[in-house]
Amino acid sequence: MSEAESIRTTTGTPPATAVVFDLGGVFIDWxxxxxxxxxxxxxxxxxxxxxxxxxxxxxxxxxxxxxxxxxxxxxxxxxxxxxxxxxxxxxxxxxxWGPVSRQMVALLHRLNDAGHPTYAATNWPAEYWDGAMATFAFLATFRGILVSGLIGVAKPSRDFFNTLSTTFPITPSQTVFIDDRAENVRAATDAGYRSHRYVGMNALESYLQDNGLEVNGEI
CATH class of the missing domain: 1.10.150 (DNA polymerase; domain 1)
Incomplete structure (x- = not known):
């Protein structure tokens, strides 16, 4: 499967106003x-x-x-x-837990520095979440994180995405959702998010820029 074939996007205007990231498979090699x-x-x-x-x-x-x-x-x-x-x-x-992607952490910092609100939405067991927060310093830089184990529902359930949009001040149609799993990307798209399957940094940067989220500079 080529990189282009691996990406499903829902691009729209006006520019996106927030970004939601998955963690495992995007930032952390779990x-x-x-x-x-x-x-x-x-x-x-x-x-x-x-x-x-x-x-x-x-x-x-x-x-x-x-x-x-x-x-x-x-x-x-x-x-x-x-x-x-x-x-x-x-x-x-x-x-x-394997290595953390330095490129993704750098991108996160650039988005935050540019004033773009960033959130995380992850399938993660509740009893190991405190350990993750203590281990991965970059998690503290998100404006909010939705953890499946803490709310009792996981992606790709529609209830997860409904909870995401009611927990944080985001509008799905104006929010970019990034995940490495195709079923989660499809579910996010169905829930109205601008959805992108993470398969590499170059495609992700292009998608963010297409949605009005400038991250100029070396990532």
Whole structure:
């Protein structure tokens, strides 16, 4: 898939008045493999664990605010021999955080310096959010952050986007929404946002400029 094919946009006028960013996959390289490569001796066993035990579907309930102590009960009962790796999902969650994109943080600072209101909207388990705030200093520079685990609903639910527009002083038709996942971009578009799928810095800068958000200078 080419970069152009990976982008779905809804461009409109007048210029956008706010920007909402996803975090994982845009600013932060979140991936359970960062942790589980330390736990499993080979990639095959690790991938089997992530495909059959601590799966993305299972993780989604954490994003909706279900505590790990509850979400893990069925897994521990069904997989007693994997109790250690399962509990590591909770005990060592910060080890799933990879590097932060310096380019994206620089872009965020330039948007803030130019007076463009910036917000974040993330699928993130509630019980690990305080740790994220303590780890990633750039999070404090957003005017507000909507965290799925704290409100009990996650992207791509329409309720998430409705909550976003009622929690912060933004108008969807005048707000650029940036996410790396196609289903979230489609949902944002359906909710009336000017939506862009993040696939690279050059395309993102162009999209911001097309929407009247100038970020001149080296990013």
């Amino acid at each position: 991936d359970p493999r960062h942790l589980y490569r330390k736990i499993f001796a080979n990639e095959r066993d690790m991938e089997r664990f992530l495909e059959q035990v601590c799966t993305p579907t299972w993780h989604a309930q954490l994003d909706r605010g279900v505590p790990f102590s509850i979400a893990s009960q069925a897994l521990l009962t069904a997989n007693p021999g994997l109790a250690g790796p399962i509990r590591a999902y909770h005990d060592r969650f910060p080890e799933m």
